[in-house]
Amino acid sequence: MHRSEAEDLVLCAVCSAEISVSRDRGFAFGSESALCFGCALDRGGVWDELHDTWLEAPDVRDLPLEEGG
Numbered sequence: 469m470h471r472s473e474a475e476d477l478v479l480c481a482v483c484s485a486e487i488s489v490s491r492d493r494g495f496a497f498g499s500e501s502a503l504c505f506g507c508a509l510d511r512g513g514v515w516d517e518l519h520d521t522w523l524e525a526p527d528v529r530d531l532p533l534e535e536g537g
Contacts, residue, residue: 476489478494478502479502480494480503481502481507481531481532482503482504482510483506483507485504485506487502487504487505492504492505493505493508493515493520495526495528497525497528498533501532501533508522508526511526511527512524512526513525
């Protein structure tokens, strides 16, 4: 794995699955937090496959924000 790929990996704030914020369809929030695709859908997120974007953001109000440092 290249260094840039390792720096791109984060853990899902709910299930701790390892995801790539640039390659996977996860939902990024805060400065360094993210949800995997499945957890984002479970929390009410709506994904537009045609336009490759989130139409409705998942509910992340109860999740802590990871702050970059």
